[in-house]
Amino acid sequence: NAGVTQTPKFQVLKTGQSMTLQCAQDMNHEYMSWYRQDPGMGLRLIHYSVGAGITDQGEVPNGYNVSRSTTEDFPLRLLSAAPSQTSVYFCASSYGSSYTFGSGTRLTVV
Amino acid sequence: KQEVTQIPAALSVPEGENLVLNCSFTDSAIYNLQWFRQDPGKGLTSLLLIQSSQREQTSGRLNASLDKSSGRSTLYIAASQPGDSATYLCAPYNFNKFYFGSGTKLNVKP
Numbered sequence: 630n631a632g633v634t635q636t637p638k639f640q641v642l643k644t645g646q647s648m649t650l651q652c653a654q655d656m657n658h659e660y661m662s663w664y665r666q667d668p669g670m671g672l673r674l675i676h677y678s679v680g681a682g683i684t685d686q687g688e689v690p691n692g693y694n695v696s697r698s699t700t701e702d703f704p705l706r707l708l709s710a711a712p713s714q715t716s717v718y719f720c721a722s723s724y725g726s727s728y729t730f731g732s733g734t735r736l737t738v739v
Numbered sequence: 740k741q742e743v744t745q746i747p748a749a750l751s752v753p754e755g756e757n758l759v760l761n762c763s764f765t766d767s768a769i770y771n772l773q774w775f776r777q778d779p780g781k782g783l784t785s786l787l788l789i790q791s792s793q794r795e796q797t798s799g800r801l802n803a804s805l806d807k808s809s810g811r812s813t814l815y816i817a818a819s820q821p822g823d824s825a826t827y828l829c830a831p832y833n834f835n836k837f838y839f840g841s842g843t844k845l846n847v848k849p
Contacts, residue, residue: 660835662835664839669841671828671830671838671839671840671841671842672783672828672830672837672839673839674837677835679835687836688836719782719783721783726770726771726773726788726832727785728773728783728837730782730783730784732780732781732782733780733781733782
């Protein structure tokens with residue numbers, strides 16, 4: 630099925646650990662983005678990419694790194710996890726204003 | 740910085756009622772505005788997209804209006820059903836970025 634696939638769905642990390650959240654899309658969309666959603670708040674943009682090899686910061690980029698080596702994949706890296714990064718993370722890809730969101734990764738940092 | 744407010748934060752109604760969900764935003768320089776639906780543990784599904792030049796958009800029992808100059812949008816749900824129970828998110832869009840409100844959590848009782 631065409632869409633955006635995020636892995637893992639759930640993850641528990643210890644403070645200071647690193648990990649990569651995976652995001653893949655099979656719709657050949659140029660634009661991809663990462664959002665985080667915290668309780669009582671809307672989604673906030675972390676990083677985005679307008680095409681392979683091009684990335685830029687969003688509203689809350691600190692503590693996260695991204696790269697875009699292919700059109701299909703846009704991984705999000707946490708270099709040294711902190712409790713403040715406990716959240717639900719959504720990846721999205723888009724063509725124009727038509728967005729497709731993944732089902733999310735629920736991350737807990739203890 | 741775009742600030743988005745959604746009122747009410749939560750709403751519980753009996754089946755069959757007509758509903759109005761409100762959204763206000765501070766920066767009227769938007770490209771479009773989208774309303775999304777989010778089910779628990781799931782990603783976001785786009786319901787309606789209103790271009791900045793449009794006043795309203797309709798899809799089935801849903802109607803969304805946009806008053807860009809006053810920074811307001813409303814989502815009207817006619818003849819609500821239990822299957823409409825979800826969180827509804829308003830998101831103005833500009834420069835490849837969404838700015839999300841914190842949502843209205845709707846519960847439609849049978």
